[in-house]
Amino acid sequence: MNVRDIMEILEADIIWASETGLNAEVHTACGSDMMSDVLAFVKDQSVLLTGLVNPQVVRTADMMEMHCIVFVRGKVPDDSIIELAKERDIVLLKTRFRMFTACGRLYQRGLRGGCEKE
Amino acid sequence: MSQALHLHYDVPGDDFTRAGEASGAVKRKLKQMGFNSSAIRRVAIAMYEGEINMVIHAGGGEADVEIMPEKISIVLTDHGPGIPDVELAMKEGWSTAPDHVRSLGFGAGMGLPNIKKYTDEMRIETEIGKGTKVFMVILAQ
Ligand SMILES: Nc1ncnc2c1ncn2[C@@H]1O[C@H](COP(=O)(O)OP(=O)(O)OP(=O)(O)O)[C@@H](O)[C@H]1O
Ligand SMILES: [Mg+2]
Numbered sequence: 001m002n003v004r005d006i007m008e009i010l011e012a013d014i015i016w017a018s019e020t021g022l023n024a025e026v027h028t029a030c031g032s033d034m035m036s037d038v039l040a041f042v043k044d045q046s047v048l049l050t051g052l053v054n055p056q057v058v059r060t061a062d063m064m065e066m067h068c069i070v071f072v073r074g075k076v077p078d079d080s081i082i083e084l085a086k087e088r089d090i091v092l093l094k095t096r097f098r099m100f101t102a103c104g105r106l107y108q109r110g111l112r113g114g115c116e117k118e
Numbered sequence: 119m120s121q122a123l124h125l126h127y128d129v130p131g132d133d134f135t136r137a138g139e140a141s142g143a144v145k146r147k148l149k150q151m152g153f154n155s156s157a158i159r160r161v162a163i164a165m166y167e168g169e170i171n172m173v174i175h176a177g178g179g180e181a182d183v184e185i186m187p188e189k190i191s192i193v194l195t196d197h198g199p200g201i202p203d204v205e206l207a208m209k210e211g212w213s214t215a216p217d218h219v220r221s222l223g224f225g226a227g228m229g230l231p232n233i234k235k236y237t238d239e240m241r242i243e244t245e246i247g248k249g250t251k252v253f254m255v256i257l258a259q
Pocket of ligand 2: 167170171225228229230
C-alpha cells in the first residue's frame with residue numbers, strides 16, 4: 001500500500017504532502033507517543049502514528065527515515081512543525097480516529113507493526 | 119595529510135523545539151558526502167539521543183563531530199549536573215526525567231542504551247556539578 005491508501009483507510013486529511021510522498025510505498029507502521037521508544041525499537045517502519053504534537057516528532061521520524069506521520073485524534077501541528085516536515089519531505093496527515101482505532105484499521109487492511117523488540 | 123572534516127555546533131539548552139538541529143545537520147552532511155545509509159542512520163540516532171539528553175538533563179552544550187572516510191567521531195560536552203551513577207544510567211528504563219519531559223515524548227530511559235547499541239565505541243566522562251562528555255565512534259564500513 002502507499003500513503004494515499006493510508007489516507008483513505010484513516011479518512012485522513014493532508015496537512016502537508018509532496019506528490020512523491022503520497023506515492024511512497026509503505027509496509028509497516030508504528031504507533032507511539034513516546035519518541036524514546038520509537039528511537040529504540042523501530043526498525044524500517046515507514047509510518048508513525050502519534051498523539052504527540054511537537055517538532056521532535058518530525059525530527060524523530062527524520063532520524064528513522066520514516067516517510068509519513070499521522071496525527072491521531074484530529075491533532076493539528078503548528079507552522080514550525082509543518083515547515084520542518086516540508087524541509088525533510090515527510091508527509092503529515094491528520095485523522096479524527098484515536099490511536100487504537102487508527103492502528104486497528106491499518107492492521108485490518110494488511111499493514112503490519114514492528115515496534116516490538118527483536 | 120588529514121582528510122578529516124570537523125564540525126562544531128552549539129546546542130541551546132533553553133529551547134526544546136531546537137533540540138536535534140545539530141544531529142539533523144550532520145545527517146544531511148553525511149548524506150551529501152555519500153556515506154552508506156546504515157552508517158548515517160546510526161550516527162543520526164545516536165547523536166540525536168545524546169543531543170536530546172544535553173537539552174533535557176544538562177541545560178544544553180556543544181557538539182564536535184569529526185568525519186573521516188572510515189569513521190565518524192562525536193563528542194558531546196555539557197556543563198550540567200553530571201551523572202552520579204553511570205552504570206545505572208546506562209540501564210534500559212532508568213530515567214530521572216521529570217513529568218514535563220515525559221509529556222514531550224522523552225524520558226523512557228532508553229537513550230544511553232540506544233547510543234550504546236548504535237555505536238561501535240561509546241564512553242562517558244562525567245563529574246558531579248561539572249558536567250558530562252559523551253564520546254561516540256561509528257565505523258562507516
Ligand atoms: N548529559 C547528561 N547530563 C546529566 N544527566 C544525564 C545526561 N544524559 C543522561 N543523563 C542521566 O541518565 C539517565 C538516563 O539517560 P537516558 O538517555 O538513557 O534516558 P532518558 O534521557 O531519561 O530517557 P530517554 O532517553 O528514553 O528519552 C537520565 O534520566 C539522566 O538521569
Ligand atoms: Mg535520553
